[in-house]
Amino acid sequence: MEDVLTVRRWRRYGADRLFVTQETGRRVGSVDLQSGEVVADDPILELGLRRAAQAYLRADVTELALPVATPGIGALDAADDAALQAWLGGDDWDTIDLAGVRAGRGSTVRTRLERLTDEGWQVIHDVPLGRQGTLVEHLLIGPGGVFTVAERRHPGLKIVVDGRSLEVDGRSVAYLRDAKLEAARVRGLLLTAGCADVNVRGVVVVHGDLELRPSAVQCETVVMSRQDVQAAFRRMPERLDIHRVAAIAHVARQRATWSR
Structure with missing residues (x-):
């Protein structure tokens, strides 16, 4: 099954973020392009959020609609994950580990x-x-x-x-x-x-x-x-x-x- 995620970039007053929403208008999460923080409204949506952010940064458009797999299925491959981390600043990227969040160890x-x-x-x-x-x-x-x-x-x-x-x-x-x-x-x-x-x-x-x-x-x-x-x-x-x-x-x- 697939969901369509929409990615929009918001740049004002020194902030630079990507906001990702579903077709229903429900917010999936955001990516801060300055600090590198990735915030998923629901941890199981994080993989789709990352994939949509990576696709947006590659496409160089003002808005992107992207079909993605149902949340919780699949993951970014090593190349995509490395590329996204490089864009966001690498070593100190504050990611959410899904298993850790479910076990109470989320860090954001x-x-x-x-x-x-x-x-x-x-x-x-x-x-x-x-x-x-x-x-x-x-x-x-x-x-x-x-x-x-x-x-x-x-x-x-x-x-x-x-x-x-x-x-x-x-x-x-x-x-x-x-x-x-x-x-x-x-x-x-x-x-x-x-x-x-x-x-x-x-x-x-x-x-x-x-x-x-x-x-x-x-x-x-x-x-x-x-x-x-x-x-x-x-x-x-x-x-x-x-x-x-x-x-x-x-x-x-x-x-x-x-x-x-």
């Missing part, structure tokens, strides 16, 4: 956040913020509160957080400021949509050698390593009950909430 931030859903959390990916093409990578809503979550990848580099400053390999970057502004924007839109007295915090998940230095200056943005994602959110004190979580998540899943 997306997968780690989704594992929290069994513990009362809800997560929404790629939230379209406003009409300028900005995306919130992950919006997490649960007992510990409401959080925007962004991943920043610097494998092998030293990342130092000291109060309100964050440095990567000795160079100051604006991740904390950006996360704070994003969280404030999300909070404002949720308030406008009817979520009274809601607070939103920004979270930056880093892939690198993270050092959190004690500081008298408190930062509103939370920084954590990718490996600590689940444990960090589990440690947070309960601020929202299950009914409040469900109500905020319902509002957050409405497209109208974010189109203002």
Whole structure:
């Protein structure tokens, strides 16, 4: 059996991604052409997602419709897999191992956040913020509160957080400021949509050698390593009950909430 996947490229505001959907409009997943992250909405769809991405990159078109085998059957051959990894950056490509995901060993931030859903959390990916093409990578809503979550990848580099400053390999970057502004924007839109007295915090998940230095200056943005994602959110004190979580998540899943 075959399914037809449509691949579209999205390039705005420094982002460069491929989005893949089925004929029904259901999203299969995305490929970040800058960081190399491959995100499948369902792990069994990952093979089709990779094959469609590889075909798109070879075709050099603006949009591609590709028949592929039913998810879960077949795999990329060695040449195709090597070519796709080369395009996306090779060694640090954060792939999802299907057997590992099923066994609970998936490594992406997306997968780690989704594992929290069994513990009362809800997560929404790629939230379209406003009409300028900005995306919130992950919006997490649960007992510990409401959080925007962004991943920043610097494998092998030293990342130092000291109060309100964050440095990567000795160079100051604006991740904390950006996360704070994003969280404030999300909070404002949720308030406008009817979520009274809601607070939103920004979270930056880093892939690198993270050092959190004690500081008298408190930062509103939370920084954590990718490996600590689940444990960090589990440690947070309960601020929202299950009914409040469900109500905020319902509002957050409405497209109208974010189109203002």
